[in-house]
Structures are given as C-alpha cells and as structure tokens.
Amino acid sequence: MNPVVSIIVPVYNAEKYLKRCVDSILNQEYRDFELLLADDGSTDSSGAICDEYAGQDSRVHVIHKENTGVSDSRNVCIDMARGTYLQFLDSDDWITPDATRLFVRMATEYDCDMVISDFYRVVGERVSHKGDIEEDGVLTREEFAAHMMENPADFYYGVIWNKLYRRDIIEKYHLRMDADISWCEDFMFNLEYILHAESFYVLNTPIYYYVKTKGSLVSQGAGITKTIKMKLMVFEVYNNFYKHVLDEEDYEKKRLQVYRFLIDAAGDGTVRPWILPGDKKLGDERGSVLAEAVAEDGILTEAYRNRKLLEYYMEPVALKNDLTLTEVKLLLYIGQNRKVQNRKELSDFTNMTKSKLNAAIQHLVSKGYIKVEENRSRKAKEQFLRINLLPASDAILKDLEMVQRDYDNTRFEGFCEEEVEQYARLTEKMKENIQRVLT
Secondary structure, X not given: OOOOEEEEEEXXXXXXXXXXXXXXXXXXXXXXXXXXXXXXXXXXXXXXXXXXHHHHOOOEXXXXXXXXXXXXXXXXXXXXXOOOEEEEOOOOOEEOOOHHHHHHHHHHHOOOXXXXXXXXXXXXXXXXXXXXXXXXXXXXXXXXXXXXXXXXXXXXHHOOOOEEEEHHHHHHOOOOOOOOOOOOHHHHXXXXXXXXXXXXXXXXXXXXXXXXXXXXOOOOOOOHHHHHHHHHHHHHHHHHHHHHHOOHHHHHHOHHHHHHHHHHHHHOOOOOOOOOXXXXXXXXXXXXXXXXXXXXXXXXXXXXXXXXXXXXXXXXXXXXXXXXXXXXXXXXXXXXXXXXXXXXXXXXXXXXXXXXXXXXXXXXXXXXXXXXXXXXOOOOOOOXXXXXXXXXXHHHHHHHXXXXXXXXXXXXXXXXXXXXXXXXXXXXXXXXXXXXXXX
C-alpha cells in the first residue's frame, strides 16, 4: 500500500544538522509516511548518513544525484513520491513530533487542498513563534489570496516547508519547481498550486523549526543585475496570479496593493535575523518530559505519565489560541460540567494554586471565553461560584474533544475490543473503591 504522506528533504553538505532533521521525522507520532532523501552531490558525509538511515528504517528512501540544486532535487523526489500528500523540509531544519499528524488531520477532516501552519524561527539559542493569518480554520482561494496580498513577500506564504500539499493536484497540472531561478522558487510553485486549489486550512500551531542561516541573493553571488531580473520575473507571475483570482474590476481596485510586492521584495523576502517580541530560549517553547520518569513504575510516575500525555495533546490547542496549558485545562474542566461551590474547591479540583487559578479565570474572562458569577457576601449562608462558557469558546471545546480522543487512542492502541471493555469494568471497580474511602 502507498503511504499517506511523502516527506521530501533535499540534502547537500548537511552533515552537521542532518541527523536532527531526519530524527525529527522518524520520531513523528504519525507513522504512515515515506521519507525521500535526495543527496544532491554532497561532498561531506551526508550521503553516508542518508544510507545509514535507509538501512535502519524501510520508510527511508535515498536518491544519490549530481549537484543540480535544491529545486531539481525536490522535483526528482516529487516524481518518485507515492503519498496522497506531500510535505517538505530543509535539511538544516526540523519539525515537532505532532507536525505530520496535525497536517494530515486538518487536511482530511476539513477536506482541504492545502494546510498552512505557523512556524518557529530559530536564531542561535533563541526561538520565536511566527505566523500571519490569525484566524484558525478553512479559507477559500479568494480569502487566502486576500491575506497573502497584505504581506506578499512574507516567508509564511513564500516557502513550501510550512505547508501540506495534495499530490494529485501537483500531478494533474504537472507542477514543479523552477530549477533555473534561485530566489522565490518556492513562492512561484505556491502561486501555481494555489491557482488550482480550492480550500485552505490555516493552522495557528507552530510545527516547524526554521533555522536562519541563509544570506541575501547578492551575498550568495547572484549579482545585482540578475537579482533584479529574477524579482521582476517573480512579480510578473505574482501579478498574473491576481489577474486570474480577481475579476477585472476587483483587480483594478487592488492594483496598487498588488504592486506593493515590489516594495516588500526589496529585502529579498528573507526572515530578518533578529527575534520577534515574546521570544524564548530554544527548548522552552514547548513542554518538557522527564524520560526517566515516563519509563519508571510507581504511583506518582503513573500519574505523571497520564498528566504529561494529556498536556502533550493539549499543547497545540494552547499554542494556536494563545493560551497557557493551565487555561486550557480550566476550560476542559468547565466543559465537563464540574460543579464547585467556591474558588477553594475549584483550586483543589484542578490542582492549581489559588493565584494561578485566579489569573487563568481573569484571562479567560478578558478573552470572552467564560462568564463568572460569584457571591462574595458575608451575609450569605453559602458562597457560590458559577462559570458559564460563552460562544467564543466553542472552537476550543471542539479541539478539546479531539484531545480526549487522541489521549484515549494512545492509551488503548493495540487493545482489542474485549480488552477495552474489561479495562472499563476494572476502572469502574477501582473508582468505587476510591469513592468508598474518600467519601
């Protein structure tokens, strides 16, 4: 059977970072993929490293070729690919463990032709969250093109590594990288693909680590004259794209906005070397796990494993909604219709400190996700606390339903139906035993 995803990585003299890249792919939670490594005439040990991985994992396929450039390497891999979807990486970058799973889930559940995601920008030991479209969900071609018009030279739109593509569209229209240019070749491929795609899913969760190592065109030896010619050629493709997407009247209204590409492209369309506000130390952008504790036995380690697994699936929900894990957990508890009498009981139930709980409630109120009713009167015989979910929280609650499904699917993977039923019966017995002692 053909794999669901073909992951394509061009490799050229990448021995320093290649293992980090490939390991991040092979350690994906989603497993139904093939990995195509195109060794583009490397003169270091990159080719041997690729062959070593191919010998260890049947999903890895290596193509050794003469040095013809990254675009031609990608084209060779596209010709060989068997997956329903195509996913691309650069060999000095890497992806989060849930990257391919999230890509495939959004593409299949929303029947979209492209998924575009936020990414992490890495400069040295600092990392920042980068994205452009704020709303998470499905867009039409016209809606996606309107967003792109706002920031035409942004890496977010221009690159191929933060996107998932349908291979049937690429093959039907024989879309390939232009190997004759060395600037914006990804963007030109994207423009052609978007013309034939109908629906796009925007994923606000960052799943790709982009390492800032590339220089400008001039510093790469392209020369000023050649650089200008390439930029004008790319603009012509970009301009024609909007002539196709927009009707004549709308195009005339937005012509000046389309021409803004020439101004934005003056900086090579590159990611600037400095970090965005809110940057973090590399390694702190996502939750960590104590591998030793996960492997050990014991009451506390079992509780730790379950908590970390739940947090693992909650984290993408928190990232894409700009919430903390604490706030997402609180929404999950509220969504399960837990009845509590006051903040003390809620703090105990959620295992949060009072200050952390108060901060979470305040932030969720400010974002319009919840409404709080509370009686603090000394004359009242009993205090009460009622937290109601507001319509703005519906999308997060839908995501949390997926979290619970993923959490259970991981725990019960490999179980037969009889084993799942037996587990449910035993769990209910354990619950009754605990209730008898604690109540």
